[in-house]
Amino acid sequence: MDDFHYQNDELCCERVPVAKIAQKVGTPFYLYSYNTLRRHFRVFDEAFRTVPHITCFALKANSNISVLRTFIREGGGVDIVSGGELYRALKAGADPQKIVYSGVGKRIDEIEFALSSNILLFNVESAQELETIDAVATRMKKKAGIALRVNPDVDPQTHPHISTGLKENKFGVDMKKAREKYGRAKRLRSVDIKGISCHIGSQVTKITPFVDALGRLKKLIALLRKDGISIRYVDLGGGLGITYKNEVPPHPVEYAEAVIKSAEELDCTFIFEPGRVIVGNAGILMTKVLYTKSSADKNFIIVDAGMNDLIRPSLYNSYHRIQPVMGNGRKEINADIVGPICESGDYLAKGRTVPAFERGELMAVMSAGAYGFTMSSNYNSRPRVPEVLVNGGRFYVIRRREDYRDLTRGENIPSFLKVRR
Ligand code: LLP
DSSP states (O other), rough: OEEEEEEEEEEEEEEEHHHHHHHHOOOSSSEEEHHHHHHHHHHHHHHHHSSSSSEEEEEGGGGOOOHHHHHTTTTOEEEEEEEHHHOOOOOOOOGGEEEEOOOOOOOOHHHHHHHHTTOOOEEEHHHHHHHHHHHHHHTTTOEEEEEEHHHHHHHHOOHHHHHHHHHHHHSSSEEHHHHHHHHHHHHOOOEEEEEEEEEOOBBBSSSHHHHHHHHHHHHHHHHOOOTTTTOEEEEEOOOBBOOSOOOOOOOOHHHHHHHHHHHOOOOSSSEOOOOOHGGGGHHHHHHEEEEEEETTEEEEEESSOOOOOOHHHHOOOOOOOOSBBBSSSEEEEEEEEEEESSTEEEEEEEEEEEEEEOTTOOOOOOOOOOSSSGGGOGGGGOOOEEEEEETTEEEEEOOOOHHHHHTTTTOOOOOOGSSOO
């Protein structure tokens, strides 16, 4: 059963009515179902049980340490893209040997932090980065595990902002130049070549782009092995899409079957970096209607969550289902759901047919567990909202609401601006 469901016409998360949580913590807030988080992780991870693999959750999708802990307790690893994410992963108790570090712009202090934490490997995205990692590792008398992230140049057929595996994208190294770069890596003193990686994009709703990418990787791996380079890990990145509206993405089991089949005879450990598919539909954003107003040809529902809390609609024009908390089946209207931010782009939904929400009423913005809180900001000096985790019949505030003091924490007035009395 869906963990976000109606019971007696009232929206519940697992066994807790969401209105009860709203009463306790106020609105807006992010709400996650522990049961869904764990189930999604297990479904993904178990789909690959017949091959050696590590499921490294892409922390950028949801970085709350309780959420991370949920997957770590299930044996999961973590995919990180910054020193801050490494800090979170370690704090949540991740096994460093299950941490992979991706991203095009790793700083020296971040590389040092990762080396001293003994992470499994760096997904290296350029020749200069490779040299830098080698130099830092030499200085620290360490060996750096690496995989080159290659750009397989396949079209993931997703939103241009989140497609990453095309030639024109900034990610990875050119397939054609990869062999030469591996040759160079082999000669470096403090680099241990462990594998190869790729990530083609996000919210991918077809299997073919993944299979195409793997096919290209396989050809390259064969050449590399001929060159005497041992490839023990193959990292296929993340990207599996979810249903926001009416997309029909492949089930993780279908994805796994396709990958496993085309990966036969590779003889390596697979790494996956799923983010959205694990957490996207395990979380919602709860908000409250502040006001309603209508102009000649438009209805507006003004809510207390804005683009600073959930930027996906404004940034990618993405769709999040809007649901009432109490009572379905009343009159419907066409409306824009907008936030309090002073920008026309501040909306959660546009031109949507929704129940005629009333002032003071609670509203659920669905499928907000991935890239929701992690992309939120303090824009308009709005304190960031709390995150709440439900487990069965209980709920836990896993991140408190920020207060006004949090807003100015770290700021200083220089002496020349101090008021003279
Ligand atoms: N691995 C790498 C190297 C990535 O760049 C990403 C996502 C992932 C894994 C996880 O991808 P997923 O399984 O979640 O699709 N903010 C955008 C999504 C950006 C994705 C960036 N990279 C959104 O809200 O749709």
